[in-house]
Amino acid sequence: MDSKILLAHGSGGRLSHNLIKDFIQLFRNQILEKMDDSAVFDLNGRVAFTTDSYVVNPIFFPGGDIGQLAVCGTINDLSMCGATPLYISLALIIEEGLPMSVLKQITSSIQTVVKDTGVKVVTGDTKVVNQGSADKLFINTAGIGLISEGIDISGTNAKPGDKIILSGAIGDHGIAVMAQREGLRFKILVKSDCAPLNTLVADMLKVSEKIHCLRDPTRGGLATTLNELTMQSKVGINIEEEKVPVHESVRAACEFLGFDPLYVANEGKLVAIVPARNAEKILKAMQQNLYGKESTIIGEVVAEHPGIVTMKTILGTSRIVDMLSGELLPRIC
Amino acid sequence: MDSKILLAHGSGGRLSHNLIKDFIQLFRNQILEKMDDSAVFDLNGRVAFTTDSYVVNPIFFPGGDIGQLAVCGTINDLSMCGATPLYISLALIIEEGLPMSVLKQITSSIQTVVKDTGVKVVTGDTKVVNQGSADKLFINTAGIGLISEGIDISGTNAKPGDKIILSGAIGDHGIAVMAQREGLRFKILVKSDCAPLNTLVADMLKVSEKIHCLRDPTRGGLATTLNELTMQSKVGINIEEEKVPVHESVRAACEFLGFDPLYVANEGKLVAIVPARNAEKILKAMQQNLYGKESTIIGEVVAEHPGIVTMKTILGTSRIVDMLSGELLPRIC
Numbered sequence: 001m002d003s004k005i006l007l008a009h010g011s012g013g014r015l016s017h018n019l020i021k022d023f024i025q026l027f028r029n030q031i032l033e034k035m036d037d038s039a040v041f042d043l044n045g046r047v048a049f050t051t052d053s054y055v056v057n058p059i060f061f062p063g064g065d066i067g068q069l070a071v072c073g074t075i076n077d078l079s080m081c082g083a084t085p086l087y088i089s090l091a092l093i094i095e096e097g098l099p100m101s102v103l104k105q106i107t108s109s110i111q112t113v114v115k116d117t118g119v120k121v122v123t124g125d126t127k128v129v130n131q132g133s134a135d136k137l138f139i140n141t142a143g144i145g146l147i148s149e150g151i152d153i154s155g156t157n158a159k160p161g162d163k164i165i166l167s168g169a170i171g172d173h174g175i176a177v178m179a180q181r182e183g184l185r186f187k188i189l190v191k192s193d194c195a196p197l198n199t200l201v202a203d204m205l206k207v208s209e210k211i212h213c214l215r216d217p218t219r220g221g222l223a224t225t226l227n228e229l230t231m232q233s234k235v236g237i238n239i240e241e242e243k244v245p246v247h248e249s250v251r252a253a254c255e256f257l258g259f260d261p262l263y264v265a266n267e268g269k270l271v272a273i274v275p276a277r278n279a280e281k282i283l284k285a286m287q288q289n290l291y292g293k294e295s296t297i298i299g300e301v302v303a304e305h306p307g308i309v310t311m312k313t314i315l316g317t318s319r320i321v322d323m324l325s326g327e328l329l330p331r332i333c
Numbered sequence: 334m335d336s337k338i339l340l341a342h343g344s345g346g347r348l349s350h351n352l353i354k355d356f357i358q359l360f361r362n363q364i365l366e367k368m369d370d371s372a373v374f375d376l377n378g379r380v381a382f383t384t385d386s387y388v389v390n391p392i393f394f395p396g397g398d399i400g401q402l403a404v405c406g407t408i409n410d411l412s413m414c415g416a417t418p419l420y421i422s423l424a425l426i427i428e429e430g431l432p433m434s435v436l437k438q439i440t441s442s443i444q445t446v447v448k449d450t451g452v453k454v455v456t457g458d459t460k461v462v463n464q465g466s467a468d469k470l471f472i473n474t475a476g477i478g479l480i481s482e483g484i485d486i487s488g489t490n491a492k493p494g495d496k497i498i499l500s501g502a503i504g505d506h507g508i509a510v511m512a513q514r515e516g517l518r519f520k521i522l523v524k525s526d527c528a529p530l531n532t533l534v535a536d537m538l539k540v541s542e543k544i545h546c547l548r549d550p551t552r553g554g555l556a557t558t559l560n561e562l563t564m565q566s567k568v569g570i571n572i573e574e575e576k577v578p579v580h581e582s583v584r585a586a587c588e589f590l591g592f593d594p595l596y597v598a599n600e601g602k603l604v605a606i607v608p609a610r611n612a613e614k615i616l617k618a619m620q621q622n623l624y625g626k627e628s629t630i631i632g633e634v635v636a637e638h639p640g641i642v643t644m645k646t647i648l649g650t651s652r653i654v655d656m657l658s659g660e661l662l663p664r665i666c
Contacts, residue, residue: 006660007660007663008659008660010552010663011552011553011657011659011660011661011662011663012551012552012553012554012557012598012657013552013553013557013656013657013658013659013660013661014656014657014658015658016552016553017561017656034487034488034489035488035561035565036413036414036487036488036489037383037409037410037411037413037414037548037549038381038382038383038410038411038413038414038416038476038478039381039382039383040379040380040381040382040414040416040480040487041379041380041382042378042379042380043376043377043378043380044376044377044378045375045376045377046373046374046375047373047374047375047376047477048371048372048373049371049372049373049374049420049422049455049456049477050370050371050372050422050456051422051423051424051456051457051458051473051475052424052458053424053425053426053458053460053473054460055426055460055462055466055467057462057466076370077370077371078370078371080369080370080371081369081370081371081373083371083373087382089382089383089384089475090384091384091385091386091473091475092386093386093388093426093471122382123382123383123384124384125384125385125386127386127387127388127664128663129388129390129468129663129664130663130664132465133388133390133467133468133664134388134466134467134468134471135462135466135467138426138467138471140384140386140424140458140473140475142384142422142424142473142475143371144380144382144477145371147373154367154369154373155367155368155369156367156369215370216370218345219343219344219345219346219349220344220345220346220349221345224345224346228350228368232368265345323346323347323350324344324345324346324347325346325347325348326341326344326346327339327340327341327344327346328344328346329344330340330343330344330461330462330463331460331462331463331466
């Protein structure tokens with residue numbers, strides 16, 4: 001029989017301890033095994049530090065689950081600063097009654113990402129709330145990474161003339177979660193693109209340290225990310241609609257649902273803003289990485305219209321691409 | 334009219350941005366203001382890294398609120414490794430419909446702790462879930478601190494002969510939250526002891542670096558913390574009931590409710606295990622700190638009965654103090 005999570009699993013007593021021991025077994029490493037109030041390790045240099053909570057609904061979707069999403073998301077936030085992800089924390093808020101088998105499935109998919117990427121889970125926390133006070137499972141991950149000397153990647157660094165590279169087709173994650181939640185069936189199953197982008201960034205940095213900005217277009221989609229970058233760097237951005245890859249299945253789903261793929265969330269894509277002279281070699285390096293095969297240059301940075309993103313449409317006209325202003329898809333990550 | 338949190342505040346679009354701008358204004362510092370995917374700063378040495386989620390119900394209680402609790406809790410977890418707390422992350426999961434005034438009150442009490450302790454909020458995240466999918470507000474904080482050379486504090490370091498110091502009376506936080514939640518009124522209002530313990534630990538380390546273990550007895554209370562330490566260090570612990578301070582109001586409330594104060598949560602207390610020869614000077618330093626006035630030696634570490642805590646009762650008998658085994662008070666932190 002499948003046992004369930006009880007309130008006592010979060011009380012700090014014996015059941016909490018047994019649960020924590022299972023986690024330590026799963027994520028085994030010397031730092032975690034000490035079981036003190038904090039993880040302790042040596043660190044020297046420029047550090048990147050980030051956090052994200054994950055509340056995606058449903059917790060399982062085609063192409064991933066909330067556990068994989070939480071670890072990949074934090075790995076990606078560190079990677080977007082050019083940092084090598086090293087250590088992550090894992091904090092669970094569990095609704096009383098969650099089947100233990102579900103928790104095991106989620107933590108095992110976290111273990112897979114951890115093994116594949118070499119990051120270490122070094123500290124954690126488990127809280128349990130009464131039935132109805134949370135929805136199954138929320139996960140927070142915080143992460144620490146190290147940035148090598150010579151790397152200076154920030155949303156404030158875009159310069160007029162820079163090229164904008166997108167690492168692949170947009171909208172997969174948002175549509176996959178949405179379809180699963182609403183029980184929609186499309187001709188072709190849309191899978192989330194949820195993936196760790198640390199090796200993609202490492203491959204890019206190998207061919208050129210001169211990358212100005214990196215960002216993963218998650219909530220709010222590509223449109224919102226590009227708008228953020230124009231505001232942070234006080235520049236304009238022009239992109240071309242026909243250059244932005246969108247999988248046929250996602251395009252069809254978006255048309256059916258009345259969504260614009262530019263605003264739909266991604267979890268395994270990045271936008272890079274790079275000096276024009278390095279754009280081709282960075283693009284080639286990206287295309288050779290598993291997670292960058294469909295990389296393409298979608299536009300450029302301009303001095304005109306700072307804070308504004310414009311797009312040359314397929315019809316040849318030009319329009320402003322605004323930031324997401326309302327609510328498109330709640331609980332997408 | 335009091336506006337409310339909408340799902341769109343968590344969508345990554347314009348409302349999210351406005352909310353984040355308010356936070357940046359509140360917690361102003363150069364690292365946070367960069368608004369990149371990760372905070373970036375230099376760090377050299379032994380690092381402590383910790384995380385905790387807070388789901389306390391109700392979110393306001395006598396002596397504190399969920400915001401103060403979240404920041405103090407992470408400051409304390411870092412302090413318990415002898416680290417100076419430097420940077421924290423702040424991740425909010427908000428239930429749709431939360432009044433904006435409530436959020437402002439919580440973030441303003443976070444701001445107060447941050448100012449008083451000198452830690453910096455350098456990165457954050459905001460998610461909003463539909464009404465009924467969370468209970469008002471959950472907060473995750475992760476923290477980073479630096480440990481000076483020569484300090485080696487761990488739950489594994491207790492040695493037979495060491496003295497056990499408790500920094501004050503136990504049970505205040507648990508009873509304060511419980512009474513507020515259940516609408517109980519006692520003769521004397523019990524206030525949570527929620528407090529940042531970084532200066533207390535700093536004052537202790539000034540008089541002696543030779544502190545073996547530090548731990549704050551939160552969930553599961555003093556009894557659970559002492560049991561953890563016996564297991565980690567493979568030693569026994571003997572304490573004396575009459576030496577353990579319990580405020581009269583808490584004792585009365587516990588009697589009424591059928592609780593043992595040894596198992597009730599604290600949020601501003603610590604247990605220190607120190608070599609006998611340094612115990613008196615460390616105790617004096619503690620008693621001179623605002624948060625250690627009632628500090629007292631409650632017992633000692635022994636080689637006998639490893640993994641077991643015994644207590645000499647007021648009646649003169651001796652009994653085993655076990656770890657909390659069931660659920661005492663859900664959602665206490």
